[in-house]
Amino acid sequence: MEKIWLKNYPKNIPHEINPDSFTSLTDLFKLAVKQFGEKPALYNLGTTITYNTLEKKSRDFAAYCQQHLKLQKGDRIAIMLPNSIQYFVALFGAFLAGLTVVNINPLYTPRELEHQVNDAGTDTIIVLANFVHAVQEALSKTKLKNVIVTEIGDMFSKAKSHIVNFAVRRKGKIAPNYNAPHIIRFRELMKKGKRAKLNEVSLSGDDIAFLQYTGGTTGVSKGAILTHRNILANVEQTYAWVSPVIDSGNEIIITALPLYHIFSLLANCFLFLKAGILNVLITNANDISGLVKELSKHQFTVITGVNTLFKALLRHKNFKDLDFSKLKVALGGGMAVHKSVADHWQEVTGAALLEGYGLTECSPVVCCTPIHLKAYHGSIGLPIPSTELKVIDDAGNSLPTGEIGELCVRGPQTMRGYWNKIEETANVLCEEGWLKTGDVVRIDPEGYVYIVDRKKDLIVVSGYNVYPNEIEEVIAGHPGVLEVAVIGIDSDKTGEIIKAFVVKKESTLTKESIVDFCRDRLITYKIPRRFEFRDELPKSNVGKILRRALKEEEVL
Secondary structure (H helix, E strand, O other): OOOHHHHHOOOOOOOOOOOOOOOOHHHHHHHHHHHHOOOEEEEEOOEEEEHHHHHHHHHHHHHHHHHOOOOOOOOEEEEEOOOOHHHHHHHHHHHHOOOEEEEOOOOOOHHHHHHHHHHHOOOEEEEEHHHHHHHHHHHHHOOOOEEEEEOOOOOOOHHHHHHHHHHHHHOOOOOOOOOOOOEEEHHHHHHHHHHOOOOOOOOOOOOEEEEEEEOOOOOOOEEEEEEHHHHHHHHHHHHHHHHHHOOOOOOEEEEOOOOOOHHHHHHHHHHHHOOOOEEEEOOOOOOHHHHHHHHOOOOOOEEEEOHHHHHHHHHOOOHHHOOOOOOOEEEEOOOOOOHHHHHHHHHHHOOOEEEEEEOHHHOOEEEEOOOOOOOOOOOOOEEOOOOEEEEEOOOOOEOOOOOOEEEEEEOOOOOOEEOOOHHHHHHHEOOOOOEEEEEEEEEOOOOOEEEEEOOOOOEEEOOEEEOHHHHHHHHHOOOOEEEEEEEEEEEOOOEEEEEEEEEEOOOOOOHHHHHHHHHOOOOHHHOOOEEEEEOOOOEOOOOOEOHHHHHHHHHO
């Protein structure tokens, strides 16, 4: 497709970027340290560290991984942490040691953790003590042998660390002793790493930076292979997009979205690392009152979020009293930004709420609203530099401008493929480099892209992708369930909520018993909020349950 969108690029935005400006994310990190060494890099719960300190701590972590754990270049390390200084230390420490990072949601159940760890083939994990119980339960079914456990205050001063960690234990959030074998205490690790030698590792753009897991239409979570070049290309693309309003070394970004999510990982970590930004880490964004209180301490210039987070902030009684005089960029992603929320946000803050579109397989950004727009636009913006788009029909034929079809993407940010899944990779990624997104769109004559529909069965809950097959598989395991089908229905609060249609095997089956069954097997946002019991479910002539028919019934 002709790049008709280039005519609407903001002034000074390049049409193409150089994806090989850096050889690895380690080089990007080292340059940031060199340029902004004594500037503050991270703030978390009242503690601030500089870029120089972050590098030293990351090198200590890397040295321990090399010398004590004997991890080699290319080995996978799982990071199961909320937003914290430890996350950054482990992340850049892993890269300095030449490792591949596997991000894991700290709230995963043992079943979900087990699959991801085994599929990635990792024997090392770092986890917050609050969530170590899940690792303990999954341990016997995995090949994990190195379990690094950190407490939330481990990167604070010694006095503050004792106070914070003691307070967390007193609240019963964690057990003071861990029963899992192979436990490595983070504080001890850092002491030993400080005395160990770090052997420099040579990395190239083709080396794998992340196995970033995403759901699959079959319900099996797949690891998208994202190379250092993929991530670096998306950094260059997005930095070019926002650079006209960025003052390097003098910005403050609010990181409320979890860093294990690809949107926050790219936008809040790597993109603004290049700009020497101070990253304000919000460990628990579900506490909106606490988040608003934290926002009041900073004259923040950038904030990212999902529609539900922006809506929750706007509903808080104290949010409108914050100082928004320095706010330059507010970026929504992960799910559609609603016009009512965008308009309200601009009314309260004075800043337009921009919208981006992407997917894990694209590292993730594909399109973004031009930064010069002063109000909600309704589209997902224009393709970012060095990105090609085309729209195809069901037969794979390219469609003309304005026609509705499936969006395909090609660019240096596109993944190499799915980890150990050749057939699944071939289904979405062709030899010419085009990635089929499964999203139905139209592109107008000005090059703006509009989402018409999402992937056929995908449910998006507060920005998180949920795939029905996984939920159905879990519920089907309940002894009282005969058949089940899961769909998403619209929700003003979370974008969508999950509804399950169930045919009983046992007449005594209740909604409550299914929810209790799910709690031990699914993260909270994947548990259905609504249930409907039926005598039978609609099926095709070959016996396949028709979710489409159920969704159509909900609309009527």
